[in-house]
Amino acid sequence: MDVTEKLIQGQNLTREDYVQLIHQSTDPLAVRRLREAAVAIRRSYYGDKVYIRGLIEFSNYCKNNCYYCGIRRDNLNAHRYRLTKEEILDCCRQGYALGFRTFVLQGGEDPHFTDERMADIIRSIKEAHPDCALTLSIGEQSYDSYRQFREAGADRYLLRHETADSTHYRRLHPPEMSLEHRKQCLLQLKQLGFQTGAGFMVGSPGQQPEDLAKDLLFLKELNPHMVGIGPFIPHHNTPFAGEPAGSVELTVYLLSLIRILLPRVLLPATTALGTLDPEGREKGLAAGANVIMPNLSPIKNRKQYDLYDNKICTGEEAAECLGSLEQRVQRAGYRLVMERGDAILLS
Numbered sequence: 001m002d003v004t005e006k007l008i009q010g011q012n013l014t015r016e017d018y019v020q021l022i023h024q025s026t027d028p029l030a031v032r033r034l035r036e037a038a039v040a041i042r043r044s045y046y047g048d049k050v051y052i053r054g055l056i057e058f059s060n061y062c063k064n065n066c067y068y069c070g071i072r073r074d075n076l077n078a079h080r081y082r083l084t085k086e087e088i089l090d091c092c093r094q095g096y097a098l099g100f101r102t103f104v105l106q107g108g109e110d111p112h113f114t115d116e117r118m119a120d121i122i123r124s125i126k127e128a129h130p131d132c133a134l135t136l137s138i139g140e141q142s143y144d145s146y147r148q149f150r151e152a153g154a155d156r157y158l159l160r161h162e163t164a165d166s167t168h169y170r171r172l173h174p175p176e177m178s179l180e181h182r183k184q185c186l187l188q189l190k191q192l193g194f195q196t197g198a199g200f201m202v203g204s205p206g207q208q209p210e211d212l213a214k215d216l217l218f219l220k221e222l223n224p225h226m227v228g229i230g231p232f233i234p235h236h237n238t239p240f241a242g243e244p245a246g247s248v249e250l251t252v253y254l255l256s257l258i259r260i261l262l263p264r265v266l267l268p269a270t271t272a273l274g275t276l277d278p279e280g281r282e283k284g285l286a287a288g289a290n291v292i293m294p295n296l297s298p299i300k301n302r303k304q305y306d307l308y309d310n311k312i313c314t315g316e317e318a319a320e321c322l323g324s325l326e327q328r329v330q331r332a333g334y335r336l337v338m339e340r341g342d343a344i345l346l347s
Contacts (some may be wrong), residue, residue, distance in 0.1 A: 041259055053100075101133065119152040133340045160198060198219060200326050230246075246276075266343050
């Protein structure tokens with residue numbers, strides 16, 4: 001039995017098997033077989049639903065200095081901003097009126113937003129919108145911080161591991177950061193009862209097929225509720241400014257692999273896919289993805305949350321353009337839904 005069928009049939013794969021699968025990303029027959037299997041699995045659990053999340057990018061200050069990121073601490077050309085609590089609540093109110101029932105608070109690791117401030121914001125959102133799910137994406141925090149956020153009412157937490165290979169991790173991050181700590185944070189989030197999301201960049205500098213194989217093995221072991229992957233896109237004010245972008249085709253292929261590997265996972269078709277390819281998110285949906293995250297941030301700040309060059313931040317990906325987005329999802333053969341869309345419980 002070839003490795004493609006082993007994956008589809010749910011057999012345990014070795015790292016060498018996953019490496020072989022990565023190499024098959026250029027084989028049209030393997031790509032089609034895996035895409036068809038991924039779509040069938042996705043439909044069996046989620047039907048034709050595409051869940052929508054309202055993204056609120058509330059701070060582009062960050063204490064970290066990750067080499068790939070446009071809001072890294074040492075980027076002195078970044079135009080910094082923070083939303084006030086009232087601005088965040090206003091984003092939620094506008095989103096709620098548009099029909100959103102999930103909000104995602106995303107920001108750099110900004111010391112201004114202490115545990116107490118974050119817990120107060122979380123409680124206020126949940127009191128105003130008790131029928132909504134609230135996701136946080138604010139990086140590595142302490143166990144006690146995560147506990148406070150959970151007790152305040154946060155439901156989900158997104159923390160990309162970025163790469164599961166420690167050597168590759170060191171190439172992407174400064175010495176004070178470690179893959180071991182990132183993994184520990186993910187385990188703590190699961191222990192505290194968060195619906196937990198991990199993920200990685202595709203085509204980041206120095207990445208090898210063996211690294212991607214480790215990513216897939218790690219995801220299988222972690223068994224997260226959500227997985228966010230997107231192609232690496234360079235930013236002009238980072239050490240990786242001259243590096244080539246990742247591949248849309250490989251990213252889409254990996255979405256199919258992840259859908260088969262974790263059948264019930266919530267899997268976004270990311271903004272980065274749409275940035276590199278106008279049809280990128282549709283391709284993601286056609287490969288097994290089932291989540292889209294339009295932007296609810298104030299329009300004046302969207303360009304400032306500048307993680308990578310040419311990030312799409314106005315137009316059809318914006319929350320105000322739901323009609324256009326809905327039509328694009330329908331053309332891809334799916335149906336946009338506004339419900340909370342909790343992850344189907346994982347074993």
